[in-house]
Amino acid sequence: MPSRRASQSVVNGRTGQAGPSTPVSDVPPAALPDRQRSLPETVISVRGLRMAFGDFEAVRGIDLHVSRGEVFAFLGPNGAGKTTTVEILEGYLKRTAGEVSVLGVDPQHADSDWRERVGVVLQESTVEPDLTVKECLSLYAGFYGSPRPVDEIIELVGLAQKADVLGGNLSGGQRRRLDVALALIGDPELVFLDEPTTGFDPSARRAAWDMIAGLQALGKTIFLTTHYMEEAEHLADRIYVLAAVGEGTPQTLGGRDHAASEISFTLPTGVGAGDLPEGVANAVTREDHDRVELHSDAPMALLGPLSAWARDHGYELADVEVHRPTLEEIYLRLTEGSR
Amino acid sequence: MSVAAAPQLQYRRRSKGALVLHQLRYDSLAFLRNRQSRFFTLALPVVFLVIFCALFGNGTVHVAGGTIKESTYYVPGLVGFGLIQAAFSNLVISVTAQRDSGVLKRRRSTPEPAWVLIAGRSLTAVGTAVVIAVILMLIGSLAYGATPPGRTIPAIIVTIAIGAVSFCALGYALVTAINSSDSAQPVIQMVMLPLYFISGVFVPSSQIPHWLTDIANVFPVSHLQKALLEAFNPHTVGAGFAWSDLLVIAIWGAAGLVIALRRFGWVPNTR
Numbered sequence: 204m205p206s207r208r209a210s211q212s213v214v215n216g217r218t219g220q221a222g223p224s225t226p227v228s229d230v231p232p233a234a235l236p237d238r239q240r241s242l243p244e245t246v247i248s249v250r251g252l253r254m255a256f257g258d259f260e261a262v263r264g265i266d267l268h269v270s271r272g273e274v275f276a277f278l279g280p281n282g283a284g285k286t287t288t289v290e291i292l293e294g295y296l297k298r299t300a301g302e303v304s305v306l307g308v309d310p311q312h313a314d315s316d317w318r319e320r321v322g323v324v325l326q327e328s329t330v331e332p333d334l335t336v337k338e339c340l341s342l343y344a345g346f347y348g349s350p351r352p353v354d355e356i357i358e359l360v361g362l363a364q365k366a367d368v369l370g371g372n373l374s375g376g377q378r379r380r381l382d383v384a385l386a387l388i389g390d391p392e393l394v395f396l397d398e399p400t401t402g403f404d405p406s407a408r409r410a411a412w413d414m415i416a417g418l419q420a421l422g423k424t425i426f427l428t429t430h431y432m433e434e435a436e437h438l439a440d441r442i443y444v445l446a447a448v449g450e451g452t453p454q455t456l457g458g459r460d461h462a463a464s465e466i467s468f469t470l471p472t473g474v475g476a477g478d479l480p481e482g483v484a485n486a487v488t489r490e491d492h493d494r495v496e497l498h499s500d501a502p503m504a505l506l507g508p509l510s511a512w513a514r515d516h517g518y519e520l521a522d523v524e525v526h527r528p529t530l531e532e533i534y535l536r537l538t539e540g541s542r
Numbered sequence: 543m544s545v546a547a548a549p550q551l552q553y554r555r556r557s558k559g560a561l562v563l564h565q566l567r568y569d570s571l572a573f574l575r576n577r578q579s580r581f582f583t584l585a586l587p588v589v590f591l592v593i594f595c596a597l598f599g600n601g602t603v604h605v606a607g608g609t610i611k612e613s614t615y616y617v618p619g620l621v622g623f624g625l626i627q628a629a630f631s632n633l634v635i636s637v638t639a640q641r642d643s644g645v646l647k648r649r650r651s652t653p654e655p656a657w658v659l660i661a662g663r664s665l666t667a668v669g670t671a672v673v674i675a676v677i678l679m680l681i682g683s684l685a686y687g688a689t690p691p692g693r694t695i696p697a698i699i700v701t702i703a704i705g706a707v708s709f710c711a712l713g714y715a716l717v718t719a720i721n722s723s724d725s726a727q728p729v730i731q732m733v734m735l736p737l738y739f740i741s742g743v744f745v746p747s748s749q750i751p752h753w754l755t756d757i758a759n760v761f762p763v764s765h766l767q768k769a770l771l772e773a774f775n776p777h778t779v780g781a782g783f784a785w786s787d788l789l790v791i792a793i794w795g796a797a798g799l800v801i802a803l804r805r806f807g808w809v810p811n812t813r
Contacts (some may be wrong), residue, residue: 290716293651295809315555315653323651329644333572346652348555369575381573 244270245304246393246424247292252301254287261287265301267443271392273423274415276435276453279445280538285428286326288445289397292426293323306393310524319348322394322423323385329379329385334364336381339370340388347389360384360414374408393424400434412437420520432531437537442530444537459533464502466509468523469494471516480508555764560659565662566669571668576636583632583670587624587678591616595686607777612746617682618770619698619743621669622705623677626763629671631730633713637663638723642810650808664710671706679779688804694782701769704788708762708795714802721811737763742771762794 247269254262262284269275279285283327291303292449294310294317295343308317325337331339337353344350355365360380365373368490373381379399386394397416400408410433415438435442436453444456447450454460470476470493476484479495481506503526513520548764556564565759573579635722640646649659679698682688717735720726738744740754747755758764765787773782 253551289774295647295650315655317651318651321651325644325648327644329648331568331572331645333575334568338568338571342565343652345556345561345564346649346654389652 226441229521231274232505245272246271246306247275248302249288249292249424250302252288252291252303253299254284254291256297263292264300265445269424269426269441271424272419272422273440274419274427274438276439277426277428277445278430278432278435278442278534283445283538285445286397287424288505289428291397295317311393315405319389320392322389322391323396324379324382324396324399326397328375329439330370330373330378330381333369334369335369336373337366338465339340339381340384340527343385344388349390350388351390353388356384356388359417360387361410373403376404378413379411379514380414387418391423393426394418395424396427396437397426398430400431402430408434422476432529432534436530444534453530456530456533456537457528462528462533463498463500465526466497466499466502466523467495467526471518471520474518479510483509557652557773558655560663561658562661565659566665568742569666570669571664573636573670574631579632579636582635583624583628584677587620587627588681589619590623591678591681594620599686604748605738605771605777607775607779610775610777611687613682613775614688614776615746615771616687617678617688617696618774619767621678621682621702622763622766622770623672623738623743624678625671625702625705625766626709626734628674629667630709630713630716631734632670633663633667634716634720635708635723635726637714638720638726641717641808642723644753644810646808647810656808664707665684667710667713668703668706670750671789672702675702677708688774690774691776691778691782692813693780694778697782697784698770698771700783701766701788704791704795705766705769708791709766711795711802712762713805715798718801718805718807732770734746734763737742737761740764742767763790763813765790 223452230322235509239495245268247263247267248265252262252265253260265284265288267275267277272412277285277289292305292310292405294305294313297311303311306320307318308314310317313321319537329341336357340353340356345351354366357363360383362377362380362384370378370381379402383396383399386396400411402413412434415425415427427435427436439453441452444457451459452535472493476487476490476495483497486497486499486505487495488498488528497505506525507519509523512518555561578627583611583739594616595613599611599616601612602609603612603621626753642700650656679690720729737758740750740758741747741761742750742755742758743763747764747767750758765784769784769787769791772778772784772787775782
């Protein structure tokens with residue numbers, strides 16, 4: 204994911220660490236803020252989590268584990284219990300059963316010291332309509348024991364031009380940035396982002412991704428829920444799909460790394476599928492007029508003979524395409540039964 | 543793999559008193575910026591005072607100990623009205639809106655103890671109530687000659703303090719009964735408008751049928767009106783403390799506090 208790695212360096216001014224792609228645990232301890240130095244690795248640990256509202260079981264047995272410095276994407280269809288789970292982890296809801304530990308504390312018994320270390324971006328925007336960006340952040344900064352400077356956070360989320368605008372007059376995307384700013388003002392170790400870019404236009408979403416990647420570069424652990432597969436793929440180190448209980452990196456989720464590739468191209472005029480070299484012709488799974496599709500677990504074994512054949516006969520095959528299953532396709536397959 | 547232990551660090555936290563004041567500062571700023579808050583708590587009581595005194599101010603009304611000008615009667619009643627608008631009505635509207643929009647939930651995610659968040663907002667409501675009461679009394683005194691005798695000033699201060707705190711607690715209690723911020727305004731009108739009419743705030747109590755005043759006397763509005771009138775009434779002898787009325791107001795306030803403590807929620811009621 205080169206774009207993501209590159210973007211991390213944009214906003215990692217605070218720790219000033221070299222090598223944007225360096226995992227946080229590899230950074231010399233001196234480069235990290237005191238609070239994050241020499242701490243063990245597990246940030247969130249959940250075992251057998253269940254939550255029932257009356258007769259309705261919103262969450263049916265979740266096990267998950269999030270390590271320090273990780274961007275953890277928590278996906279699932281609407282109604283699968285995503286927000287309920289997040290609210291249990293944030294300490295808003297008391298669970299029905301299971302073990303939950305967040306930063307070494309059961310969030311059900313969270314105290315002020317724990318809340319100092321956790322930043323929350325709720326699903327709905329929650330800016331104060333009658334305070335300016337700067338005033339709102341100053342209000343929240345006062346709630347924390349060791350907040351970041353207000354101006355620094357405003358800069359970090361890209362609201363410097365809007366510092367004196369009332370919360371009620373911000374656009375949707377700007378409100379969301381202020382939400383994120385409010386979550387960061389207390390300098391938390393762990394940030395919950397519940398659908399942070401819903402309703403963003405593509406360029407605002409890109410900017411938000413850069414910002415979130417920047418948070419990881421600052422050593423924060425990020426628990427992200429989203430409906431956008433592209434977002435999960437771009438940002439996440441690991442993905443957990445609720446309701447399907449699929450877990451993996453964006454590259455390996457649901458056996459994506461082993462799934463067959465699809466190669467397709469248009470045959471030159473007067474050439475039939477039978478004229479293809481033998482190994483290639485055997486892999487043809489679909490023929491639509493002169494358009495041919497091949498499937499293979501080992502696409503290079505087909506592409507080699509195919510290109511040699513094309514070169515020998517002087518064919519261009521200008522529209523050849525190699526398609527890997529997208530994360531969205533994998534996700535839809537994993538969650539098929541629960542929709 | 544070991545589980546992260548809570549780090550041994552001390553956060554430099556401000557004292558709770560400083561935090562309450564910190565929140566008071568921003569909550570009052572937001573209050574002053576909000577047009578609806580300004581209108582319903584600052585403008586409306588003044589407008590009502592001017593209208594009622596202009597319409598009926600020159601008549602006389604029977605009160606304990608004799609008769610007084612109607613304008614002298616309306617000033618304490620509308621001081622009570624202004625106090626209730628600020629400490630109760632506006633509080634209910636703004637807190638339900640904050641709850642529904644997630645602002646309360648968000649504030650609760652900070653290290654601040656719940657009581658500090660409540661105390662800061664309550665102090666804004668009580669402070670606003672005191673300010674509007676003072677403004678109305680100044681207008682009453684300068685424009686309508688309704689100046690209370692100096693010896694009853696302590697009674698007025700105590701009555702306003704008990705009234706503001708009690709109605710603030712009642713406001714939090716009512717918030718727990720309102721499911722959506724859309725219904726806050728109608729619910730308040732439904733509850734308060736009839737009470738204002740039968741409690742002697744808009745119409746002198748001597749002109750209200752007994753069965754209605756009997757109903758009104760169950761509720762705190764009429765007792766606030768009576769306690770303030772006692773202090774403003776030139777025929778009152780002594781310091782003007784209406785202890786039994788103050789007791790009824792305080793009991794209502796305490797009941798409101800109990801309900802609020804038991805049922806107050808930080809997240810939207812619709813789940």
